[in-house]
Amino acid sequence: MSWLGSIIPLDHLGHYIHWHVILISVGNLVVIGLMVVTFIAALLLPFPGRGGRKASK
Amino acid sequence: MSTTEIDRQWTTRLRKRVAGKLPPEKLLPDTQPAYVSSWIYVFGVATLAALIIVIATGCVLSIRGPLWWHQSSIGHFVNSLHLWSVEIFFFAMVIHLWGKFFMGAWRGGRTMTWMTGCVTFFASILAGFTGYVSQTNFDSQWISTQAKDGINATGGGSIFNVLNLGQMLMWHIVLLPLAAIALTAVHVLLVRVKGVVPPYEEDSEIVQ
Ligand code: HEM
Numbered sequence: 001m002s003w004l005g006s007i008i009p010l011d012h013l014g015h016y017i018h019w020h021v022i023l024i025s026v027g028n029l030v031v032i033g034l035m036v037v038t039f040i041a042a043l044l045l046p047f048p049g050r051g052g053r054k055a056s057k
Numbered sequence: 058m059s060t061t062e063i064d065r066q067w068t069t070r071l072r073k074r075v076a077g078k079l080p081p082e083k084l085l086p087d088t089q090p091a092y093v094s095s096w097i098y099v100f101g102v103a104t105l106a107a108l109i110i111v112i113a114t115g116c117v118l119s120i121r122g123p124l125w126w127h128q129s130s131i132g133h134f135v136n137s138l139h140l141w142s143v144e145i146f147f148f149a150m151v152i153h154l155w156g157k158f159f160m161g162a163w164r165g166g167r168t169m170t171w172m173t174g175c176v177t178f179f180a181s182i183l184a185g186f187t188g189y190v191s192q193t194n195f196d197s198q199w200i201s202t203q204a205k206d207g208i209n210a211t212g213g214g215s216i217f218n219v220l221n222l223g224q225m226l227m228w229h230i231v232l233l234p235l236a237a238i239a240l241t242a243v244h245v246l247l248v249r250v251k252g253v254v255p256p257y258e259e260d261s262e263i264v265q
Contacts, residue, residue, distance in 0.1 A: 031148070039152050042096035049094065 084249050092256050097160075100153035101248075107146035108241060112234060114139040119230060123193045143185060150178065162254045170251060173244040180236045187229035190219055201225070 015026040063069055117135050118126055126132040154174065157163075163171035190201040201219045208214045218224055 031144075035148055035152055038148075039097075039155055042100065042152065042156070045096055047094045047096055 079246065079250055083252075084246075086249075090253060090255070093253050097152075097156040098253070100149050100156060101245075103149040104146060104153050105241065105245070107142050107149055108237065110142035111139065111146055112238070114142060115230065115234070127194065143188070147181070147185070150181065154178065160254060161257065164254055165251070167247070167251050167254055170244060170247040173240050173247060177237060177240040177244060180233055180240060184229060184233035184237060187225045187233060191222065191226045191229045193222070 017024050017026060017029060114135055118132075118139060121132065126136040157171065157174070186204070190197045190204070204219045205214065208217060208219055
């Protein structure tokens with residue numbers, strides 16, 4: 001696993017974003033960002049087989 | 058036995074009730090309404106799939122115990138599968154929750170579907186927390202010594218002692234998984250009983 005450490009340094013303090021009362025680690029913020037992106041993608045991307053089933057409705 | 062006596066049996070009554078509410082073709086339907094063909098409807102099942110992996114890998118971890126998952130590479134691997142399936146579980150569950158929130162999926166008598174979802178979310182957070190404090194490493198020591206002050210401040214510490222590893226492990230591997238599985242089962246069965254909620258625009262067109 002040592003190669004992982006060279007990409008993501010895990011052996012020192014994490015980075016935090018501190019804005020007034022809001023304190024969040026960069027890792028957590030990235031995950032929340034990915035969730036928002038996934039949510040929007042789920043609404044916008046076409047679902048496979050949609051066209052066919054709509055026609056038969 | 059007379060037919061009235063048969064009708065009064067609890068087995069007969071229960072069967073008729075279940076069959077009336079959830080006939081097989083409603084439990085495992087062939088088709089779904091057109092509006093279900095969107096990625097947003099996949100996140101409930103994604104959450105369910107992740108939960109199954111969480112439970113399965115947790116069972117594997119239980120076979121050999123903490124020394125194994127700390128010291129052997131295969132143990133590390135199963136431990137990682139357990140952690141990452143939990144990450145995917147929460148990731149999918151929150152997107153599922155957002156989707157259902159903006160769809161107003163509690164409409165049309167689906168209050169209990171929404172509420173069982175909420176309680177499952179809460180039970181899952183507790184399961185995640187008790188998992189973190191059951192790791193038996195410095196991380197779990199740090200988390201539990203930090204958390205004890207918060208929980209003691211609520212008065213909950215007298216029955217829920219986060220420094221008690223035995224208690225935390227039992228909650229993590231017995232009580233909370235049972236709660237999560239039971240709640241999820243009720244949640245999914247309720248979805249089948251009620252059928253998928255129509256979108257707002259369809260809802261106003263058809264009289265429910
Ligand atoms: C262990 C966690 C959960 C699992 C496994 C799960 C699973 C599911 C599944 C498989 C469905 C049907 C498919 C779909 O529409 O996505 C569903 C529907 C639903 N879920 Fe969840 N869910 C979970 C948590 C939640 C949470 C946290 C909420 C909200 C607080 C929620 C609210 C709902 C609602 C309202 C529906 C009904 C949608 C409808 O009738 O159209 N669920 N869930």
